[in-house]
Amino acid sequence: MQKNYLGGEKMSNSESSNKPAKQKIEINIIGSLIDRVTTVLEEFEPGQKDFIIPLEKFGVAPRTVKTISNREVEITVPARLHPSVLDMNRFNLSRAGGGGIGIAVEVYFHARVKAIPEPKIIVKGERPLIVEHFGHIFRELLQYPGGFEIEIYDHKRRHVGMGSSAGTMCAACIGINEVLGRPFTGRELRRILGYHSCEESASGNGYLIRAFETGIGAMAGVNGGWVIGTDDLEMVYRVDLQDTKVIIFIPDVPSLEDEFTGKETAAESEAELLLRRARYLDSMQSAVKTQIVMMNMLPAMIKRDLKGIGDAMFDISFLGSKRAECEQHGSFGSPIYNYITTFREIGAEVAGMSSVGPTIFALTKKQDVYDRIMKYLHAQGVPESRIIETKVDNIGARIKENGVERAFQDEGWLQG
Secondary structure, eight states: OOOOOOOOSEEEEESSSOOEEEEEEEEEEEEEETTTEEEEEEEOOOGGGGGGGOOGGGGGOOOOOOOOOEEEEEEEEEEEEEEEEOOOGGGTTBBBOOEEEEEEEEEEEEEEEEEEEESSSEEEEEOHHHHHHHHHHHHHTTTTSEEEEEEEEEOSOOSSOOOOHHHHHHHHHHHHHHHOOOSSSSSHHHHHHHHHHHEEEETTTSOOEEEEOOOOOHHHHHHEEEEEEEEEGOOOHHHHHHHHTTEEOOOOHHHHHGGGGGGOOOOOTTTHIIIIIIHHHHHHHHHHHHHHHIIIIIHHHTTTOOHHHHHHHHHHSSSSHHHHHHHHTTGHHHHHHHHHHHHEEEEEEEOEETTTOOEEEEEOOOHHHHHHHHHHHTTTTOOOOGGEEBBOOOOOEEEEEEEEEEEESSSSGGGO
């Protein structure tokens, strides 16, 4: 989960002779009735060194790569759905975590990464600011003397809950790590991504801003399947969901702007949502959510009981920060809950809203249920452009080099 915001009550500018002034915003956070802290959102340039965190600061042993490489790889990473965070009080811009639930789906990011001898980052394709920054991150962390050519294309559904930024960062990290000879394991890559998570500033001035990160995008993107993560970016459990169909759609709710214009499409109140109401509700109900995961969802995952997984997910949908995320889309969440409950009544084993939404999804193994859901959406007049028909991806990230493709999860030492 990654979100950034520009808007607030206190703002200061740092001057630049060649670029627009960078903005800095202070936002008051409410975690509970007695918890009041301030977080600072600050714009920065790709590669800005004070926004590159040393490895030892987030529990990864320092190392270097001094040998110039000339390898080239192609990377494919599945998108993730993020049905819930476990506790939003456990992350901030300076600390990744919070735990959560993730699902990898057959909607893909594609990347090509090439190591070059020149000490520069050449970026092509989409999300160039994010991609360039991660090129600089790896050069700085590893003291690598060369550079990279990186070309990435995302799934085009941005800021609606489908992890467009997380998938972009994941593809970049895997590709750069591979051409450098795999200096990092999968767990270490997840920590690098989590503690450097960022998005383009909403001001559109060529700067980035830090984002809140649970690590679920990397867990699902690397490993595929259905995953549960706990705090500090650790993956607890993962299972395949074989032969599981997925219907994803973007409903027309009051918070939604046109996703095809490139504008922010989740509600304008996201800063208040994540930093205030969602945290306040999690301060009271995160323990209940965690108990449901431990006592209901995990046993269902072990038994590959898709309906049991969905029953637990349905209960979580009305609790804590998930409730706040649904509420932001108007009428105290009734448009979102109407779709989720209708999908369940039709027979979907799993239904929910991804991240802060408004993307809604349904999972089923039954063709007749799938057909009835599609019939219902068409009867509601939902345009085909807002519907994605796909499946759960159980493979995760793929690496292709010299015409040979292999799955990241099959490389045992890289897992985690």
